[in-house]
Amino acid sequence: MYNLLGVQLKSPIIIGSGPLSYSAEGMRILSDAGAGAVVTKTIRKERAINPAPHMVRSTNNSLINNEKWTDFEPERWINEELPKLKKMGVITIASVGHTLEESSELVEKVEKAGADIIELVSYDYTDLIPMVKDTKNRVNIPVIAKLPPMIENIGDFCKELEEAGVDAITACDSVGPAFRIDIETGRPLLGGNGLGWLTGEVIKPITLHKIYEIRKKVKVPIIGLGGCMSGADAIEMVMAGANFIGVCTAPILRGESVIGKIFNDFKAYLERLGYNSIEEACGVVHQHMGDVNERIKFEFMYNEEKCTRCSLCVKVCAYKARTLNETMELDEEECRYCGLCVSVCPTKALEVSELQKANN
Structure with a gap:
């Protein structure tokens, strides 16, 4: 009750x-x-x-x-x-x-x-x-x-x-x-x-x-x-x-x-x-609110077994940094780490590690 x-x-x-x-x-x-x-x-x-x-x-x-x-x-x-x-x-x-x-x-x-x-x-x-x-x-x-x-x-x-x-x-x-x-x-x-x-x-x-x-x-x-x-x-x-x-x-x-x-x-x-x-x-x-550094970077984790190859992560990437062919690829120089690709993944095949402070 x-x-x-x-x-x-x-x-x-x-x-x-x-x-x-x-x-x-x-x-x-x-x-x-x-x-x-x-x-x-x-x-x-x-x-x-x-x-x-x-x-x-x-x-x-x-x-x-x-x-x-x-x-x-x-x-x-x-x-x-x-x-x-x-x-x-x-x-x-x-x-x-x-x-x-x-x-x-x-x-x-x-x-x-x-x-x-x-x-x-x-x-x-x-x-x-x-x-x-x-x-x-x-x-x-x-x-x-x-x-x-x-x-x-x-x-x-x-x-x-x-x-x-x-x-x-x-x-x-x-x-x-x-x-x-x-x-x-x-x-x-x-x-x-x-x-x-x-x-x-x-x-x-x-x-x-x-x-x-x-x-x-x-x-x-x-x-x-x-x-x-x-x-x-x-x-x-x-x-x-x-x-x-x-x-x-x-x-x-x-x-x-x-x-x-x-x-x-x-x-x-x-x-x-x-x-x-x-x-x-x-x-x-x-x-956790208020203690997040404004500039953060993280590591993407990709689980191929969970991936349904829907390609939503590729479609939403504004910077064309992500591709999915035989495997998932990321152009780190183009990626701004906005995180949108992770948030749209329906199976959580794409996730991120613990957030880390970015190097200036």
């Missing part, structure tokens, strides 16, 4: 607020598929009316959406959906927003209805500190703050949240604005004003940086959310400093069965890498 703020979870995978958590039944499906906890769509004083269409696939593993909050009235969640979830045994994190006025009115009702944890969210991140302070005075269950990614000095802001009493942080929400265009018509692919927010694989590097910066400043648990599509992605989030793994886009695009696969692959990676727990892997990258 995994302990989130005193609540026992069967897995460290937490499904972020989104289309799949539209109702108690939708959330039960996610829980049954292996999620440790599920976050409701954001509950506000009034239901949302979404533009049509409001979701579009941007790349194979990413989405753009301009979906709003829940399309249920708050009474529906309080009187029906949350009690159902409690009865079904689904660990429920109730997303509440987007203003202090709304959270003040809703959080006690949400707690009484059966939520295990509250997650506060706002379009204006400066509202989060007063929302946290007010909510902590109103409820006895844990309180999480969900952050947008583009906050200047995000680590310092999270330190203020910690001092305000927040119990955990979700990092982070979607990235944007962003949009796509239908080239046949010249119109935006999304309805409404055409603008939306980007989720999925493409935002993972941004998420990792935000988790890293937050972990440097706070001790409270971090739920890493934004770009986790695989067990390897989950490992990266933990290594950056996350204690739990948030997932949202992956089950939308691949179905809820991907939740169990991510969890099982994550556990297998932990074991193979020699970590006995998430705690052992949490934040390990912090030991």
Whole structure:
């Protein structure tokens, strides 16, 4: 079991607020598929009316959406959906927003209805500190703050949240604005004003940086959310400093069965890498950041038995330094040691030795 703020979870995978958590039944499906906890769509004083269409696939593993909050009235969640979830045994994190006025009115009702944890969210991140302070005075269950990614000095802001009493942080929400265009018509692919927010694989590097910066400043648990599509992605989030793994886009695009696969692959990676727990892997990258010499050189290692001769390493070499004929060859005078060839090798037939400082 995994302990989130005193609540026992069967897995460290937490499904972020989104289309799949539209109702108690939708959330039960996610829980049954292996999620440790599920976050409701954001509950506000009034239901949302979404533009049509409001979701579009941007790349194979990413989405753009301009979906709003829940399309249920708050009474529906309080009187029906949350009690159902409690009865079904689904660990429920109730997303509440987007203003202090709304959270003040809703959080006690949400707690009484059966939520295990509250997650506060706002379009204006400066509202989060007063929302946290007010909510902590109103409820006895844990309180999480969900952050947008583009906050200047995000680590310092999270330190203020910690001092305000927040119990955990979700990092982070979607990235944007962003949009796509239908080239046949010249119109935006999304309805409404055409603008939306980007989720999925493409935002993972941004998420990792935000988790890293937050972990440097706070001790409270971090739920890493934004770009986790695989067990390897989950490992990266933990290594950056996350204690739990948030997932949202992956089950939308691949179905809820991907939740169990991510969890099982994550556990297998932990074991193979020699970590006995998430705690052992949490934040390990912090030991290595900032101590890398700007000018480094390394030795390539080529395993012919692993090589499928796909020639991707040759195709991506901007300096034409690598060739693959009877054997792999490298023109060391032309090579700049950018490392791209290694990163694209699908079978890891091409790897590098420990990085060494370059001779000036």
